[in-house]
Amino acid sequence: MSQLPLERRRRLRLRRRGVLPGFGLTLGYTLFYVGLLVLLPLFALVFKSSTQGLSAFVNAVTDERALLAYWLSFRTALAGAAINAVFGVVVAWVLVRYTFPGKSLLDALVDLPFALPTAVAGIALTAVYSENAWVGSKLMSMDVKVAFTQLGIVVALTFIGIPFVVRTVQPVLEELETDVEEAAALLGAGRVQTFWRVILPSLMPAILTGFALAFARALGEYGSVVFISGNMPMKTEIAPLLIVTKLEQYDYAGATAIATVMLTASFLLLFGINLLQRWARRAEA
């Protein structure tokens, strides 16, 4: 092989940046695109909310209707994510450990909420659970009202979050060595006991990550909720909907203030998820 220039050989050995060309070009382009599309608009949001004066900001943020909206968003998102944490583990378990007819259909179906437009999910869920539909009327006769109640919001947020827990637990479960389970079985542990004591602890980081991702997604969800919630102020009005309502009344300052609170919450969550994933990686290693 011909002699490489000394400079390039040194870089080959060092491999700090990687030897392949295009670092400057891709870095420049990526930074330009991210800056234009993400940083600049976020800066506008922060700038706008900082120019409206502290007292107006505090008033908008701590308004009773706004407080009720945050609380409702928080509660329903938590409930949806909790339901998904439980059933998501069952679904992931079944998809990884068993073979049965229709398995690959079920596996493909899990991603539906990720691909289906939220507005379509919204009207479909409303159609399923409204009082004059078959399921809705059955539930009504049992005195359970879903559409246009807080329960309906939980149903929509559960739908939205399904892929998150399943898809984070699935790969971890696939990688999980079964020798520890065998050891537990040989030592006389039943299957249920093995699951609680041996398997669940090693799945916990993945479950928590999936739970947090589903929660974060549910917190900001709008499209699927507006149809099923009925949007009654102080009762079934989630925070993203309140932002839209304020915008429709041309109350830009109020909308921005609430958006700032929500955005701060999502960033804190994102930070928490990052820590969780670091922990999960360490647990795997």
Next chain:
Amino acid sequence: MSGVVGQRARRFPVKRRSQVAVEGPWLRALLIGVAAAFLGVALLLPLSVVFASAFSKGIGPFWAALTEPETWSAIQLTLLTAGISVPLNAVFGIAAAWLVSRYDFWGKSALITLIDLPFSVSPVIAGLIFVLLFGAQGLWGPWLSEHDIKIIFAVPGIVIATTFVTFPLVAREVLAVMQAQGSDEEEAALTLGASGWQIVTRITLPKVRWGLIYGVILSNARAMGEFGAVSVVSGHIRGQTNTMPLHVEILYNEYNFVGAFAVAALLASLSLVTLLVKKSVELNAELNARRMAKASSVARSSLVPSSSLAGAALSARPNESRA
């Protein structure tokens, strides 16, 4: 119970999937039943309701609803929006994935977080930030109106908001594949004298094509179906700034259920196609991996992209580069 376990354990050597640590048939059936019932009620039921409602009055009204001029203009606007934002995000996705998977540099994890950021921003807030930037009361609003440029409540705003909401999708899919495959071939090509452009078009793009295809399809489905962000910036002008999901809302609120579900069925079909593509990409990757493993006696574990593809859509954030 322990007696059975002991008996089975004596039959060494144990096969790969041991018979010791398995559930009884009843528990197994119960778990499968719970999983199927959950997904059936939560996913299959609403999905089938969309199609059932769309065709509830037969194929005639369904077709009539789709060929209505306002619906048609919504379809055209949706196609235009996706036609602009998807290619933009695809080019960005390839560049960003190349950058993150091939080089180590200061601030890399911060950059990855920034790329993922639109996923954690509520769609409504995504719309709002562009209103604050380009709207009449916005930062650049006065300048824009002076020059008679309309972005908010017009098509450009819809395109920008859609691009923002969907922009990590291609990058994530391609990045997952690039990281799993490593850059040995590219480095070999470099030492043989290939130029950067040659490396990208002849080696990298063919290598990551399945991830790229799925990323583009998913990004397209999300671009066409985006509701919250577009709803905030569009202004809902019928026949002008109404995308398909917004048109679904308008028809639904007018109690035109057949019309609303007809458009919804069209969007739902698109998402089913997306799932189908994902499944075939996964199968393809699995086949490739098996072929590779057979072909080379030196099996490299990093070449098996099945889990990386399967989970790439949502799962773990890209790890540090393995290069």
